[in-house]
Amino acid sequence: MSVERNPQAFENAPINWVPAIVLLSTPLLAIVLVPWYLWTHGVNPAVWTAFAFFMAWTGLSITAGYHRLWAHKSYEAHPIIKYFLLLGATLAVQSSAFDWCSGHRTHHRHVDDEYDDPYSAKRGFWFSHMDWMLHKYPSGQYDYKNIPDLKKDKVLQLQHKYYGIWVIVTNVVVVGLAGLLTGDMLGTFLIAGLLRMVLTHHFTFFINSLCHMFGTRPYTDENTARDNPILAIFTWGEGYHNYHHYFQYDYRNGVKWWQYDPTKWFIGLLHKVGLAKELKRVDDVTIKHAEVTMQFKRAQERITKGEEMTLDERFMAFKDRISAEYEAFTQTVEEWHALKAKSVELKRTEFANRLHEADEKLKEQFAQVEAKILAHGERIENAYLQLKGKSTQG
Numbered sequence: 527m528s529v530e531r532n533p534q535a536f537e538n539a540p541i542n543w544v545p546a547i548v549l550l551s552t553p554l555l556a557i558v559l560v561p562w563y564l565w566t567h568g569v570n571p572a573v574w575t576a577f578a579f580f581m582a583w584t585g586l587s588i589t590a591g592y593h594r595l596w597a598h599k600s601y602e603a604h605p606i607i608k609y610f611l612l613l614g615a616t617l618a619v620q621s622s623a624f625d626w627c628s629g630h631r632t633h634h635r636h637v638d639d640e641y642d643d644p645y646s647a648k649r650g651f652w653f654s655h656m657d658w659m660l661h662k663y664p665s666g667q668y669d670y671k672n673i674p675d676l677k678k679d680k681v682l683q684l685q686h687k688y689y690g691i692w693v694i695v696t697n698v699v700v701v702g703l704a705g706l707l708t709g710d711m712l713g714t715f716l717i718a719g720l721l722r723m724v725l726t727h728h729f730t731f732f733i734n735s736l737c738h739m740f741g742t743r744p745y746t747d748e749n750t751a752r753d754n755p756i757l758a759i760f761t762w763g764e765g766y767h768n769y770h771h772y773f774q775y776d777y778r779n780g781v782k783w784w785q786y787d788p789t790k791w792f793i794g795l796l797h798k799v800g801l802a803k804e805l806k807r808v809d810d811v812t813i814k815h816a817e818v819t820m821q822f823k824r825a826q827e828r829i830t831k832g833e834e835m836t837l838d839e840r841f842m843a844f845k846d847r848i849s850a851e852y853e854a855f856t857q858t859v860e861e862w863h864a865l866k867a868k869s870v871e872l873k874r875t876e877f878a879n880r881l882h883e884a885d886e887k888l889k890e891q892f893a894q895v896e897a898k899i900l901a902h903g904e905r906i907e908n909a910y911l912q913l914k915g916k917s918t919q920g
């Protein structure tokens with residue numbers, strides 16, 4: 527999808543009535559009704575338990591479902607899990623899977639572009655947080671060409687076609703059932719229904735707004751996405767958004783073991799009990815490489831800007847980069863050894879007439895590994911030249 531670059535079309539975008547009414551009225555109702563109810567009636571612990579359960583269910587359904595499963599295909603889930611997540615995501619009232627995922631894939635593809643990114647951070651906090659849904663902006667009109675895989679799914683088709691009915695029925699029936707369990711129907715609807723929905727809305731919206739404004743950029747500075755551990759707390763781990771924009775197919779967003787990413791743990795747990803498979807992860811060396819390249823780039827920028835950097839600091843940046851390059855190189859060498867072993871094995875077992883064919887394939891693979899080794903060498907050379915060049919100037 528590409529949008530006509532016409533500022534007028536954005537300025538004159540008509541109001542998107544249904545989302546506008548829902549998104550503007552629900553926070554107001556929550557702010558007024560929830561304190562009133564707590565003040566006049568109070569609620570029992572069962573209602574708070576229902577609230578916590580619905581927060582977790584609907585929150586994880588957005589992150590592990592709409593986001594990491596359907597939008598990014600970062601793992602495969604058992605049908606039971608799929609339905610559980612689809613139900614939770616419908617309860618979250620964040621539009622159909624088709625709309626959510628189509629918009630999100632466009633966001634990744636055209637990140638920060640003022641015309642093509644549906645929630646471009648370049649249009650400011652308000653636009654990227656909510657306004658993109660309140661008006662019918664050209665960038666919000668999806669043609670669904672980027673979700674051919676999802677369009678084949680019969681259940682997702684139904685959810686999209688009858689989305690309004692799905693939302694009303696699930697919220698009335700499922701929250702109503704919880705109300706029967708807690709024994710406080712109105713309290714459950716206000717706390718586990720309304721308040722939960724408003725909070726989940728804005729925590730998700732924070733990723734598009736705040737997570738493109740505040741935080742660090744350890745992996746890339748080519749876009750506005752940031753790593754923000756505080757936002758990760760509210761968003762089931764999605765705060766590590768810089769990593770996510772660089773390696774979007776990884777099922778993890780907080781990639782270090784100590785980073786708070788409950789969605790990653792949830793998917794890992796599903797995998798352990800056989801309910802998820804094909805978890806996609808970027809290997810450690812590639813991640814380290816991105817990080818170190820970024821550190822080196824920063825050091826270079828500081829030197830170019832004429833900022834004071836001690837020889838020690840410069841040397842540290844250089845050393846980190848070399849050691850990452852060394853790790854990557856070790857991995858390449860391992861690949862080369864594996865290939866070599868394979869070729870010996872092949873020569874022993876393949877029939878003479880197929881040897882030629884196998885040989886051609888191996889030759890190609892060897893050439894690829896050799897090219898990789900050359901690239902490592904070039905990068906090390908570059909790092910060294912940059913360090914030397916700048917240090918003699920400075």
Ligand SMILES: [Zn+2]
Pocket residue numbers: 593597598630634770774
């Ligand atoms: Zn994403």
Ligand SMILES: [Zn+2]
Pocket residue numbers: 633733734738751767771
């Ligand atoms: Zn983003």
